[in-house]
Amino acid sequence: MSFLTIDDVWKSYADVQILERLTLKVEQGEFVSMVGASGCGKTTLLKMILGSEQPTRGRIQLEDQPISPEPNQARGIVFQKYSVFPHLSVLQNVMIADEFTAARFLGRTFGKQKQQIADKAIGFIEAVGLSHAIHKYPHQLSGGMQQRLAIAQALMKSPKILLLDEPFGALDPGIRKDMHQLIHKVWKENNLTIFMVTHDIQEGFELGSRLWVFDKVRHDPQAPTAYGAQITYDLALNSEKQQQAGQTLAKKYAKKVVNL
């Protein structure tokens, strides 16, 4: 009995096989980094866990229940961009998460209830380091600040799973370091289970407690789309030693994975 079970999942679009034979178990509190070449299906797997895509074959179970086939509160998401609402201020962007559930008809709260939600929202805004920009709109924020805001939004619902789709891909290297610290802190403090798709293998090793490497095992030169990618390495990175062993392995395979 695992927290999340991926049971013989295949995914294809028309004739194009994206993923095949994925069978994996993830325990609560793990931080899974997913790396691989562009178009190898790591984002597709993320979307299937999110519920915005369905597996062609196989099934995904969350706490022994089939995972909901549409996005819901159990799974939070931070995309690379467009993750925040452009028409709302920072505070409103975070408050709306609780207002959705507190007011099923208007989606707005008033008076005491509103104050409670605002207090909770301010707590998360402080946690991601945005207290100085609380009344600004997303277009006034830098890329890194927008991602911080998106994380604060997701934390409001205390999701069982937090999904990160290349969350730092559009950021400068310096800011990326800060964001790594933030996400590590958020992961530990909220006891989250995180899945992160990244292009940056280094990032995958530094952040995760577990690393999945996506690659195609079977090739048909006549029909390059006939076979999908599988997870070729499933590495635990819990301890320093394992991490170092993994880094060596990564260096060995980085070229292959990235230049595929």
Place this chain on the structure above:
Amino acid sequence: MKKLMNIEPSRPLKGFLALLPFVLILMLYWSASNERLAENPYDKLLPSFSQISDAVERMAFTEDKRSGEYLFWVDTGASMYRIGLGIGISAMLGLLLGMLSGLLPVFRSGFSPLITIVSLIPPMAVLPILFISFGLGELAKVMLIIIGTAPVIIRDVQGHVRQLPSEILIKAQTLGASTWLVAIRVVLPQIMPRLIGAVRLSLGTAWLFLIAAEAIAAQEGLGYRIFLVRRYMSMDVILPYVIWITTLAFVMDFSLRKLSELCFPWYHHQEAGK
């Protein structure tokens, strides 16, 4: 010396250049009108400025002998009522149906082909049907404006809803929003400035259909008056009416733009940044 494409005029020069064509047209008109009137003082084609101001005085600031009304203002009121009602209903329809079909695939499947076909019907071709079924009263004229503008606004709003990044809609769902809440708290506020933009673009069409309908069947209205006095070749009335209609159209467009900038500053910043 900079390349021509890189030369920005200074502010005063910009103002001067903007006014220049208007001044030139006025001067051209004035000299042509003088010339014709010198030849034939009863010429009606290019009335002088004093004749035009007499006509304005007569239409706008003198009671009509027969009805005791100020015709110019009666006409303005009637036309503004029709175009306001028509474009208002079109905007409401556009918002409602555009959002429904943009957000709900089930609704879109049934509705989208219909609206595509309806938007291809030339509205003037159904004008006789409107007059037959709704009579010659206000309803037929307002209906013509609605038929002429609503399909375009609906399709525009639908397109804008579908262009909202899917990430935004998925994010809202992961925060616990229902379809209804996504519609009113995520889509509606983001679509409002785009609706105003669509309405601004449809104003020209709305005026076209208003004046056409008034020309054919009405007892008052700016379009009605122009076509009525055409029989007497009263250019001294037609010209100020045309200028007045243009002014009204400009004011409506300008105030919608200002309203949008006032209510949705985030949208205009975002667009300017693109």
